[in-house]
Amino acid sequence: ETGVTQTPRHLVMGMTNKKSLKCEQHLGHNAMYWYKQSAKKPLELMFVYSLEERVENNSVPSRFSPECPNSSHLFLHLHTLQPEDSALYLCASSEGLWRSGANVLTFGAGSRLTVL
């Protein structure tokens, strides 16, 4: 399988649950990202990993916990979320952050999260 794959595509959880979103890329990319997409708001960068090291953490609440065990996999662990965390969570990858050319992102289809 090629491209960026996200699972699950849809997730409904209560505020006390613990769940995880998974992202996998088979493109040989070295950088991976989590973005949050909410209606009528700019796409919000949450975390960036480069060669499995976190290089960006955009003031994201600690109830979101990323994990990057290797350059092909990225997780977003969720616990004690709030209803306002309901959104589409998009994973993306790129060849690398340190290239001199355009940094083109390849996105997954997203995980639609609903927090009750």
Add this chain to the structure above:
Amino acid sequence: GEDVEQSLFLSVREGDSSVINCTYTDSSSTYLYWYKQEPGAGLQLLTYIFSNMDMKQDQRLTVLLNKKDKHLSLRIADTQTGDSAIYFCAESIRRRYSSASKIIFGSGTRLSIRP
């Protein structure tokens, strides 16, 4: 500052040209991008332009960049129903003291096509 702004909606008649506009604030932008998001899908790169260019054409797509005004536009010629989607403008900036790039997106413009 790091801000990318777009209008939320645009409606055009089938066959007409669509022009989607974007403004950005960071003068250190190196590349600017247009991504397309179709329903139920992630974002897909349409085209990008290097900051020292002022125009790029690719088939039905024309990108115009006015670096002085920090204004980017995407023109879609002969708009078709398949062009219905959300279009995101994004800028790539080099962070201070680092050569690593950071991508900042706008809120997206929803393009709808009327017959």
